[in-house]
Amino acid sequence: MGSTTFSFSDLEKLEILAKNDPPRSLKNHVSDCLTVFERFKNHRAVDAKLLAKKASISEDRLFKGLFYCIAYHDHGKGTLPFQLKIRGMQAPDSSHSLDSLPFIEAQIKNDPLYEEVPKLQLETLVVASHHSRLHPDKFVSYKEKMPFKYFNEYLMGLEGFVCERYLDIFGTEKSLLSYPHFDEPNYHIINYQFSKFKEIYPEDSVVRDIFSFLKAGMHYCDWWGSGFDLNKQFSINDIRTPLEQATLERARNRDRKQGRPERTKITWRDFQNKCGEAKGDAFLIAPTGSGKTEASLLWSQNNLRNHRLLYLLPTMTTTNKMRDRLANVFGNENVALVHGTSRYLLKEELKAEEFQQFNYKIKEMSSFLYPATVSTVDQILFSLFHSNQWETRNDALRSSLVILDEIHAYDPYTLGLIIEAMKISGEWSKFCVISATLPKVVRETIEEKTRRKFSHIEDEEYNSRVKLEINIQEDTIDSCIDQVISSFLLGKKVLVIVNTVNKSINLFCEIIEKMKGIFQSKYSDNLIKSVMLFHSRFIFTQRTVKENYLENLPDGPFIAITTQVVEVSLDIDFDELHTEAAPIDSLIQRFGRVNRNRPENVICPVCIYQVETPRPYEDMDVIKSSVALLEGAGRQPNELKLRTLVNELYNESYLSKIEMGLKKAQSLVYDAMDQRRFLYTGRLFDDDVSAYTRESDIPTATCIPIEYKNEVEKLSALERVGYHLRVPKWMYDKHRDEIDGEIHYINLHYDSLTGITNEPPSKTRLGN
Numbered sequence: 001m002g003s004t005t006f007s008f009s010d011l012e013k014l015e016i017l018a019k020n021d022p023p024r025s026l027k028n029h030v031s032d033c034l035t036v037f038e039r040f041k042n043h044r045a046v047d048a049k050l051l052a053k054k055a056s057i058s059e060d061r062l063f064k065g066l067f068y069c070i071a072y073h074d075h076g077k078g079t080l081p082f083q084l085k086i087r088g089m090q091a092p093d094s095s096h097s098l099d100s101l102p103f104i105e106a107q108i109k110n111d112p113l114y115e116e117v118p119k120l121q122l123e124t125l126v127v128a129s130h131h132s133r134l135h136p137d138k139f140v141s142y143k144e145k146m147p148f149k150y151f152n153e154y155l156m157g158l159e160g161f162v163c164e165r166y167l168d169i170f171g172t173e174k175s176l177l178s179y180p181h182f183d184e185p186n187y188h189i190i191n192y193q194f195s196k197f198k199e200i201y202p203e204d205s206v207v208r209d210i211f212s213f214l215k216a217g218m219h220y221c222d223w224w225g226s227g228f229d230l231n232k233q234f235s236i237n238d239i240r241t242p243l244e245q246a247t248l249e250r251a252r253n254r255d256r257k258q259g260r261p262e263r264t265k266i267t268w269r270d271f272q273n274k275c276g277e278a279k280g281d282a283f284l285i286a287p288t289g290s291g292k293t294e295a296s297l298l299w300s301q302n303n304l305r306n307h308r309l310l311y312l313l314p315t316m317t318t319t320n321k322m323r324d325r326l327a328n329v330f331g332n333e334n335v336a337l338v339h340g341t342s343r344y345l346l347k348e349e350l351k352a353e354e355f356q357q358f359n360y361k362i363k364e365m366s367s368f369l370y371p372a373t374v375s376t377v378d379q380i381l382f383s384l385f386h387s388n389q390w391e392t393r394n395d396a397l398r399s400s401l402v403i404l405d406e407i408h409a410y411d412p413y414t415l416g417l418i419i420e421a422m423k424i425s426g427e428w429s430k431f432c433v434i435s436a437t438l439p440k441v442v443r444e445t446i447e448e449k450t451r452r453k454f455s456h457i458e459d460e461e462y463n464s465r466v467k468l469e470i471n472i473q474e475d476t477i478d479s480c481i482d483q484v485i486s487s488f489l490l491g492k493k494v495l496v497i498v499n500t501v502n503k504s505i506n507l508f509c510e511i512i513e514k515m516k517g518i519f520q521s522k523y524s525d526n527l528i529k530s531v532m533l534f535h536s537r538f539i540f541t542q543r544t545v546k547e548n549y550l551e552n553l554p555d556g557p558f559i560a561i562t563t564q565v566v567e568v569s570l571d572i573d574f575d576e577l578h579t580e581a582a583p584i585d586s587l588i589q590r591f592g593r594v595n596r597n598r599p600e601n602v603i604c605p606v607c608i609y610q611v612e613t614p615r616p617y618e619d620m621d622v623i624k625s626s627v628a629l630l631e632g633a634g635r636q637p638n639e640l641k642l643r644t645l646v647n648e649l650y651n652e653s654y655l656s657k658i659e660m661g662l663k664k665a666q667s668l669v670y671d672a673m674d675q676r677r678f679l680y681t682g683r684l685f686d687d688d689v690s691a692y693t694r695e696s697d698i699p700t701a702t703c704i705p706i707e708y709k710n711e712v713e714k715l716s717a718l719e720r721v722g723y724h725l726r727v728p729k730w731m732y733d734k735h736r737d738e739i740d741g742e743i744h745y746i747n748l749h750y751d752s753l754t755g756i757t758n759e760p761p762s763k764t765r766l767g768n
Contacts, residue, residue, distance in 0.1 A: 016154045018077050019226065020086045026077055027158055033070045033225035034165050040066075040220055041169070043234045043306055047399045047428050051213055054426070055206045057113060062210070064170065065113045066217045068104055069126045071162045073222060076100035078155045079148045094148055098139045100127050101189040102147070102180035103155075111175070116204050120196045125679065126214045128190050130222060133388060133681035136194060139187050147182035197677040202670070208678040209398065209426070216395035219367055227360050235308050236330055236371045239301040240276075246329040247294055268298070271459040275299040275432075278455045283443055284434045286459035287639045288592025289573075293325065295457075296403045296432045303430050308400040309372040314409040316341060316376060317547060318568055322405075323374040336370035338379050341540060344721035368396035377404070378693040381417045384424070384669045385692055386676040387683065397425045401432070406568045407442075408435045408585050412661025413695035415442065419662060420669050422450040436592060437585040437643065439650035445658050463640035467595040468577075468606045472631050477503070477609040480578040481511055484559060485518065487576050488530075493558045495574035497590050499582060500615055501535045501563055505754050508533040508561045534562040537755040539705065541722040564616075566593055577606045583617060584626035584649045588642050603636065616698070625649055661695070701732035704743060705750035707761050712743060725756060 018029035041048075041063050052059035076082065076099030084091035104127045112118040125134060132138075159177055166174035200207060224232055244266050252262045268276070272291055275284060276298035284299070286292045300309055311326065313319045316339045323337040337346060343362055350361045364370060366379075367389050373396070383393035402425070410418065422431060433446065433454070447454055473479070477498055487494045498504045512531060534546050550560060550572050564582070566572065567589040573596035579587065587608070595604040608627065614620040629645045630637075637645075676682055704712055704723045712720045720743065727746065737745035749759040 016078050016083060016151055017086050018074050026074060026154075027161055029074060029225060030071060030158065030162070031165070032228065032230060033073075033221040034067070034169070035230050036221040036224045037067060037070050037217070038169055039231075040217055040234070044217070044399065046305065048213070050426065050428050051209060051398075055114065055210055057115070057210070060170070061111075061113060062213070065108070065123045066214050067166065067169065068107050069123050069130075069214060069218050070221045071165075072103040072107065073097075073100055073127045073130050073218065075103040075155060075158075078151045078158075080151075081148050083151070092148070095139060095142065097128055097131050098142055098186050098190070099147065099150075101186050102182065103177070105189050106178050106180045107175075114207055114210060117196060117199050117207065120199070120207070121193055122207070122211050122214060124189065124193055125211065126218050128193075129215070129681075130218050133683075135680055135682070139190055142187045143185065143191075145185055145187070147186050150182065152179075197679065200677050200679070202674060205673065205678055208394065208673070211679050212391040212394040212398075215391035216367070216369075219363075219392055220369060223360055223364055223369070233334060233371050235304070235306055236334060237304070239297055239304065239309075239330075242329045243294065243297050243301075268294075269459070270461055271295060271457055272298055274457050276302055278457060279303060280455065281431045281452045282433070282455040282457055283438065284432060284457050285438055285643065286434075286436060287462050287465075288436045288589065289571075289596040290459050290462055292405070292434050292436075293322070296405070296434055297329075299432045300401045300403070303401055307429070308368070308370070308396060310368070310380070310396060310400045310402045311372070311374045312377040312380060312402060312404050313374070314377060314406050314568055315565075317565070317570070318406065319374050319376055320345065320544075320547075321551075321571065326372055326374055330372055334371045336365035336368070336373040336375075338366055338368065338373055338375040340376075341721050341724070342366075344540070344718055345544075347718060367392035368400075377410070377414070377418065380421060381414070381693040384417060384420060385672040386681055387692075388681060390681060394424070397421060398429055401430050403432045403434065405434045407433050408437045408439075408589075409568050411695045412657045413664050414661075414693060415445075415658065416662040416665030417669065417693060419446060419449045420665055422446070422452065437588045437646045439585075439654065440647045441650055441652060441655055442658065445655070445662075449662065459639075464638050465600060466603060466636045466638050468591055469603050469636050470630055470633075471605065471607045471635070472627060473607055473609045475609060476612065477507065477578060477580050478510075480607065480609065481507075481514060483607070484511060484578060485515060488515075488557045488559050491557045492575040493553065493573075494560070494576045494578070495566075495572070495593055496559065496561045497566065497577070497579040497593075498561070498563060499580045499611065499617070501537055501755075503580075504533060504535050504561050504563050508754065511559065511561065530557060531559045532561070533754055534560060534565065535755060536563065536565055537725060537727060539708075539722065539750070540724045542752060564590075566590075572596070575604055577604070578609065579606070580609050581611050581623050581627050583622050584629060584645050586617075587626060587630070588646065591642070622649065664695075699729040700726045701729045702726055702744065703732050703736070703746040705756060705761075706737055706745040706747050707750055709743075709745060717742075725750075727756060 015025045018024055018026040048062055049059050052062050074096060076096035079094065079096070079099050081091040081094040082096050101124055104124050105121060108121055108123050112120070113122050114120060128134065128138065156179065163174045224230060248263070248266045251266065255262045269291060271286060272295040275282065275295040278299055279302065282299055284292055284295055286295070311322055313322060319337060319339050323335055327335045332349060342365070346362070350358045365373070369392065380393055380397055383390040383397065404418065431452070477496070480496065484494050484496060496507065498507060508531070515531065532546060532549070534550065538546065547570060550570055560574070564586060567586060570593070572593050574594045577590060577594045579590050582590070591606060594606065595602060608630065611623060614623055617623060626649060629648055633641050633645060702724050704720065705725060708723050712723050725746070732744070732746055735747045737747055746756070747761055749757045749761050751757055
């Protein structure tokens with residue numbers, strides 16, 4: 001069609017298109033979107049009622065506002081430039097979002113939604129930003145441009161259809177649309193709206209919840225309508241049945257692996273049943289490997305009222321594994337994965353035949369529109385700072401059941417942000433906070449600051465269980481090598497955890513060298529498969545391979561030398577643990593990687609070694625106190641005793657750190673909201689976006705080892721993610737490639753066994 005020319009009169013005789021792949025008329029697209037809206041209205045009725053009450057507005061007017069957004073969001077496509085462009089012809093630069101504004105303004109100009117700022121047209125702002133973020137310079141390039149020619153006859157005919165659908169949905173006639181006069185630049189409409197932002201004050205922050213509700217509803221209807229997914233699920237209605245089926249299958253697989261008769265049904269444990277009976281917010285405290293995930297999902301079933309399900313975790317690795325797990329329960333099509341590299345991980349799944357519209361699926365996932373979403377907690381916390389997609393994420397926060405797993409893993413500042421998110425979320429959302437090592441002082445702080453009432457559920461059945469024999473060593477972990485190799489030769493799987501990457505590399509090399517000497521001529525590449533180094537400085541694809549291998553180890557002896565990346569990430573089960581001293585909660589997490597799925601009479605050895613520096617932890621006194629507490633607990637403490645030690649270490653003296661974190665979080669969040677006038681969307685410019693949500697003295701940078709240059713420059717930006725590497729920013733700044741363009745290279749040698757090194761790049765590999 002590119003060679004065909006059309007006059008305005010020619011186009012008037014044709015169908016006005018909204019989409020071209022496949023072709024879809026503007027009327028049919030609006031019809032599809034309103035079909036989704038009707039379902040959305042029924043689905044979100046209770047949530048909308050609570051929001052309307054909070055904002056002192058009419059629930060009916062709230063939904064009518066969303067109807068107007070959907071009905072008029074694409075009227076700017078009824079212009080000559082858009083119809084030329086969609087047919088592959090040369091056309092003047094235009095924005096259909098901007099060109100839709102006269103219609104939505106004409107409908108709501110004399111009927112304000114939010115009386116506190118009566119001239120502020122929230123619906124107009126939604127239409128203006130339905131394809132991009134709202135910011136003060138939006139559409140400024142069209143400042144002096146007069147409107148293009150509209151297909152008035154078609155759009156007036158479309159108005160009749162809109163009125164019919166309005167009557168069908170609301171049971172009353174829609175107020176007449178005063179057809180716009182196009183006698184000034186459309187930019188004036190949005191510019192006037194931006195001037196009204198000066199009238200929004202902190203006490204009007206409820207305006208952000210109204211706006212996010214409208215924006216989220218707009219995206220549901222527009223994206224599902226565009227993808228012809230008119231009957232997609234908003235939420236999961238039955239959690240228990242597929243959960244029981246998936247849990248039974250996992251248990252049967254474990255039975256087969258251990259040579260036991262396969263069980264025929266799942267019997268939930270006492271604390272899991274208590275979770276399934278709990279109403280409202282809940283704290284769930286249970287040991288690692290005891291079935292906390294299943295318990296939290298049973299809690300979700302009992303609190304489910306058209307909610308979405310959000311499962312939030314501290315690391316990308318934990319989210320990857322949990323998404324696989326929940327997708328096995330609810331199906332890939334119902335469970336989203338959201339974090340910094342999720343687009344790369346999902347590229348094959350979403351490019352499959354049934355998911356041709358890759359970008360739509362990714363947008364829906366990252367906007368938290370799926371019935372269930374597994375995400376790093378950071379992705380929700382970014383919404384507090386009004387970064388991209390804050391509107392849909394804020395809407396998800398306000399209308400979901402939120403499971404906050406591994407809550408102990410966060411520093412006081414991040415905990416402060418989580419508390420602010422809980423406060424902002426509103427009464428319709430519910431939270432289940434999970435940990436094996438949650439100090440009492442943290443639980444009490446969450447309850448006090450959020451003003452929420454939590455049920456407190458513990459796994460009392462496991463309280464008396466003893467799984468480990470703890471041995472406090474006087475030496476550093478360098479002295480463990482002989483014992484580690486000896487246990488390996490006895491057929492054991494041995495886990496060694498150290499606190500820094502450099503220490504893990506050095507220890508790995510020493511163990512390998514010593515084993516070469518022992519095996520001598522028998523040494524082969526098979527030995528390398530039996531000894532693995534795992535830390536955070538491997539490229540993404542290799543790190544993923546290592547994670548999967550650790551979780552599916554073959555029979556026989558094995559040695560894994562790791563950093564604390566395994567504390568809250570992998571479902572692994574070793575026979576013996578050697579670990580550097582660390583804070584007590586970290587140590588207990590490390591203990592959970594040993595003797596995970598074994599009979600109750602099995603006790604596994606744990607050796608704890610002294611450290612000369614607290615790195616990467618801040619306080620040496622906390623580490624020393626943790627070791628002293630373990631010494632006083634005896635060599636075989638039960639699960640209850642270990643949890644008690646956490647409360648002894650993190651007592652009232654820890655409260656001051658929490659208070660400081662809360663104060664910092666609250667200050668930064670409300671400063672960001674105020675600066676962005678509660679509605680604008682900003683950008684996070686720092687490469688290390690977690691710098692906004694985590695308190696760390698070691699900022700990081702994403703780069704690619706320069707030895708892969710020839711390979712990655714043949715790849716798309718998405719495919720390059722497999723070669724991404726996170727290193728301390730100081731390391732990147734010191735060794736960055738002089739030609740620092742779109743791809744950030746680091747000039748250091750990369751080794752597949754040890755990760756990034758301190759050595760210069762290999763000339764041989766650079767030459768390939």
